[in-house]
Amino acid sequence: MDFDFSDDQLALREAVARWVEKAYPFERRRAIVAAGGFDRGVWAELAELGLTGLTVPEDDAGLGYGAVEAMVVMEELGRGLVLEPLAQATIAARLLAGYAEPALRAEWLPRLARGEALIALAHQERRARYRLDVCDAEAQAGDGAAGYVLSGLKNLVPAGDHADAYLVPARLDGALALFLVPRGTGVATRGYGTQDGSRAADVQFDRAAAILLTGEGLAALELAQDLGIASIAAYAVGVMDRTLAVTVEYLNTRKQFGVPIASFQALRHRVADMKMQLELARSMSYYASLKLNAPADERRRALSRAKVQLGHSMRFVGQQAVQLHGGIGVTDEYIVSHYFKTLTQLEMTWGDTLHHLGEVSARMQDTAGVFA
Known part of the structure; x- marks a missing residue:
């Protein structure tokens, strides 16, 4: 199987990587965390790059790209630890394109x-844990x-407020x-920061006006979850890639007994692991994205x-990075602690x-797939 990326996909990767490097440095991320974990200005910048409409069909004013392009983008956003929940746009685009009536698509997808x-997908309830079929929220026919x-x-609704x-x-x-x-009468939110610095909220619906998308x-929800898993898989690959690079750089710089600690065989084995x-x-992230259109x-x-x-x-990469950095690996001023917290939350x-x-x-x- 050919896993080479097309010229368009490579150009997309380069454009996002360039934006992350120039417009989303670690200092800006820390300022966004301190301000609450979500920045509408960053969301607008992602829109200017076309990323909020990446998987929106072309007939609905989007770019009409697929799962592989979304994976490429999420990897690069992971390298920059970008907080804004672009995966929610991917989920919303797929569900609205697949289930919404034409008038509803025309109202929301171009926006x-x-x-x-x-x-935002608001599906998690305390009693449900990770089960999608457990739901206490109720809907009934209304007059509006x-x-x-x-x-x-x-x-835990991403950027729910x-x-x-x-x-x-x-x-x-x-x-x-x-x-x-739609957000309006009957919708109340309570926002808070999460462990990795991003934004989430509890959302209370009290006889809020609702439009039925599907009775199935x-x-x-299973499709939404699978899209979410593929998105965070790619994002995590980007985070781990940068975590490894920063760790190797540190080992090549830090000296003990007059030599870089990267020369110690035990540490080299841990880096190899x-x-x-x-x-x-990375291979399973590719596998996940390529399977999104399967039955x-x-x-x-x-x-x-x-x-x-x-x-x-x-879990392994995050923990090893912290240990190999010693005491500075857990300090808020150093980026490795943020990689670790992000990977722990993504898990x-x-x-x-x-x-x-x-x-x-x-x-x-x-x-088990062993025998025909």
């Missing part, structure tokens, strides 16, 4: 592509133009359905497998390693 609207009203509390609309699963006549809820809510975990993660059962198995490997790699996002190990086990076929 999403231009960066004028941030649409939206057609439905929705009530419930959703937690800055979002302009939400994709919300809720029970409708006992079945799980997916709704678009679980299938739509970090490189191995990075490449395993649902195959896609779900593939994305859980990818998340298991990514979980192992993220638990969209289901942690143990959860997806269970998913892989549950979906394993009788032969």
Whole structure:
């Protein structure tokens, strides 16, 4: 199989890498964290690059690119530890393009592509843990133009207090359905910073006007989760790549007994193990992105497998980097501590390693793929 990137994909990577290097230095990121973890100005800059509309269909004012281009972009954003949740744009674009009525697509997708609207998936509830089929939010028919009203509390919504609309699963006549809820009357948010410095919020819906996207809510949520896993897999590869590079640079600079500690064989072996975990993660990130258009059962198995490997790699690379840096590895002023916190949080996002190990086990076929 040919894993070479096309000229357009390489140009896209270069453009994003150049923006990260020039416009998103570590000092700017720290200022955004101190200000709350989300910057509308950065979101506008991503829109100017075309990234908020990257996977929006061309008929809806987007660029119409696919999963591989999204993966390339997320890798570069990971190298810069960019806080703004671009993965939410990818999820919203796919769900709206796949499930929304033409009028609703025409209203929201061009705004999403231009960066004028941030649409966040609000699906997590405390009781659900990582299960998508557990949902206490409820919807019922309403009298307004939206057609439905929705009530419930959703937690850990990315940049939820800055979002302009939400994709919300809720029970409708006992079945799980997916709704678009514009921010307005009946929507209250409580924002907070997360461990890696990004922004999240609890969102309370109290008879908020809701537009039905699909009555097959679980299938739509599973697709959203798989898109999210592929996005953070690519992002994590970028984070790990920079983590390894910074660690190698430190080992080549730091001296003990008059020689760089990079010359110590034990440390060189640990760096080699970090490189191995990075490449395993990279290959599974490619695998995840290439499987996004596969049939649902195959896609779900593939994305859980990818998340298991990514979980192992993220934990190993992050912990080794901190240890190899010694005391400065945990200081807020040094970027390695931020790499470590980001990788630790990503390992638990969209289901942690143990959860997806269970998913892989549950979906394993009788032969485990060994025999025909």
